[in-house]
Amino acid sequence: MNPVHKKFSRRARVATGGAVLAVVALAGFGAVSANASAPAAKPAATAAASAGATTTSTHLTIDAATKAAQAALDAAEKENQRVTVAVVDRNGNTIVTLRGDGAGPQSYESAERKAFTAVSWNAPTSQLVERLQQAPNLKDIPGTLFLAGGVPVTAGNAPIAGIGVAGAPSGALDEKFAQAGADAVAR
Template sequence: MQKKLVLGTAVAAVLAAGTFGAVSANASAPAAAPAAVVKADAGSDNLFRTNHLTIDAATDAAEAVLDAAEKENQRVSVAVVDRNGNTLVTLRGDGAGPQSYESAVKKAFTAVSWNAP
């Protein structure tokens, strides 16, 4: 589940990379920044477990996308959102257009809304 979450977020970050058109960048989040796990007492009747993307993992994913886009000579902004569509990290790459920041946030939200890979 944790692996899927980190991979899914990295894919969402790639989808969120926006400039004047769609930008293809292939990046994955490093294993060094895992999702955080919050857990109640094991003996509790109200046991719950939740995984969420840490800020460090989201930042690492966004930076990986920016690095991949730079290698492709693309000027992009990247937004990483959580499973609810809340923006965790937004990075504007060097030379990215002023519209790319807002576009990246909207694309990331749309990807989550449609449960896109």
């Protein structure tokens, strides 16, 4: 056995070892505490957000979208028209669709596509039909339908939703009903 160990009793060695462990643990805790209290570097996402790399956008609520769709459907029913109304968000995702009693099966998809087209170009689809004369390839863009009956809903001149109506005998009527829906949101 080591001569140093012979001088200390077993109890003294255990106590000394415990004291050494306590000092090491406290030193480690102090280092961790010091690091935890030092200001951390900003994460990349926080740095990007504070540098203006994000935007804020306005969206139509489900209540407002439902109000708009119901107003468009009511306007059509007053004129004995059987239509489907679709409201899409800024990204073209459907928020609400109301299919009126007796509306044709083709009207569902047509209403959604008219709403998508109106919000995508921030213009009534009747105006976009006229643009096809100068740019006929526009009609090839997936999900669009260049027939009158879709109108955008805007906030600060930026499109936030689109309303599409399909099923009336003319696109002019469809667009009239879609505009009634947009007007209901504006009130």
